[in-house]
Structures are given as C-alpha cells and as structure tokens.
Amino acid sequence: MGTNAQTMAWILDEYSKFHGHLPAVMTRKPIDLGGSLGREAATGRGVIYATEPLFAEYGKSIKDLTFAIQGFGNVGSWAAMLIHERGGKVIAASGITGAVKNPNGIDIPTLLNQGSNGELENILMV
Numbered sequence: 001m002g003t004n005a006q007t008m009a010w011i012l013d014e015y016s017k018f019h020g021h022l023p024a025v026m027t028r029k030p031i032d033l034g035g036s037l038g039r040e041a042a043t044g045r046g047v048i049y050a051t052e053p054l055f056a057e058y059g060k061s062i063k064d065l066t067f068a069i070q071g072f073g074n075v076g077s078w079a080a081m082l083i084h085e086r087g088g089k090v091i092a093a094s095g096i097t098g099a100v101k102n103p104n105g106i107d108i109p110t111l112l113n114q115g116s117n118g119e120l121e122n123i124l125m126v
C-alpha cells in the first residue's frame with residue numbers, strides 16, 4: 001500500500017545499482033521501463049473477474065447490487081470504475097483521510113477526475 005509505478009521505478013533503480021539492469025525483478029514498473037500494459041488496472045480487474053462468477057452462483061450480477069469500497073486506492077478505484085461501467089452502484093468509498101457516500105450512487109469518473117489520489121482528502125460527498 002502507498003506505492004505506485006514511480007515507487008517501483010525507484011526500487012528497480014536501487015536494485016540495478018547493485019546487480020545490473022534486470023527489470024524482471026520488479027512488477028508494476030512504468031511502461032517505459034518495461035512495465036506491462038494494463039498493469040495499473042490489473043488487480044482491480046481481477047477483483048471484478050473473480051466476483052462476477054461468484055455473484056452468478058447466487059443468481060446476481062453487478063448491475064443488481066450496491067457496493068461500498070473500503071480503500072479507494074489503486075485496487076479499489078479500478079474495481080469501482082469497472083463496477084460503474086457494468087451498471088453497478090457504488091454508494092460509498094473510503095480512504096484513510098476521507099470518505100464519500102451517496103445512496104443514489106457515486107459518479108465514479110467524476111470522483112476520479114477530481115484528482116483523488118486514493119485518499120479522498122477534502123471530499124465529503126459526491
């Protein structure tokens with residue numbers, strides 16, 4: 001937690017100083033350092049790909065359900081976006097310094113466009 005592609009680039013840089021340039025040792029690198037396309041979204045996407053069949057076993061789909069996202073960072077914000085795209089309703093999201101709620105459904109693209117870095121600082125309600 002609290003890391004991003006830049007952090008991974010720093011770790012790769014430090015590792016390379018001692019062991020030579022071996023980019024395969026570090027995942028979630030920036031693309032221009034050999035990172036994988038789609039990596040930023042991958043874990044949140046995995047959450048959705050895993051939960052969709054689980055819901056199906058109970059005769060439900062994402063569009064029928066409401067969601068609260070505890071931890072609106074890399075994984076949580078991508079999961080929220082994919083829920084939104086599938087017609088699901090995200091009614092609450094929280095980070096360590098703030099939270100938002102809207103019983104009618106949060107507009108996730110708008111929330112992300114507010115420059116939220118996963119902490120939801122100064123955002124009380126959307």
Ligand SMILES: NC(=O)C1=CN([C@@H]2O[C@H](COP(=O)(O)OP(=O)(O)OC[C@H]3O[C@@H](n4cnc5c(N)ncnc54)[C@H](O)[C@@H]3O)[C@@H](O)[C@H]2O)C=CC1
Pocket residue numbers: 001002003043070071072073074075076094095096097118119
């Ligand atoms: N990013 C990835 O690709 C992967 C992440 N994970 C795991 O998924 C989890 C989330 O990772 P990321 O989204 O990358 O982290 P992140 O740092 O981007 O987001 C973490 C979120 O949790 C919130 N948070 C932190 N401490 C909290 C607390 N005490 N109470 C409430 N909220 C708190 C932060 O405010 C932030 O919104 C971590 O446990 C991580 O190890 C696992 C596999 C891959």
Ligand SMILES: O=C(O)CCC(=O)C(=O)O
Pocket residue numbers: 027028
């Ligand atoms: O990038 C990876 O291969 C794994 C990342 C992971 O498990 C994490 O961020 O906690």
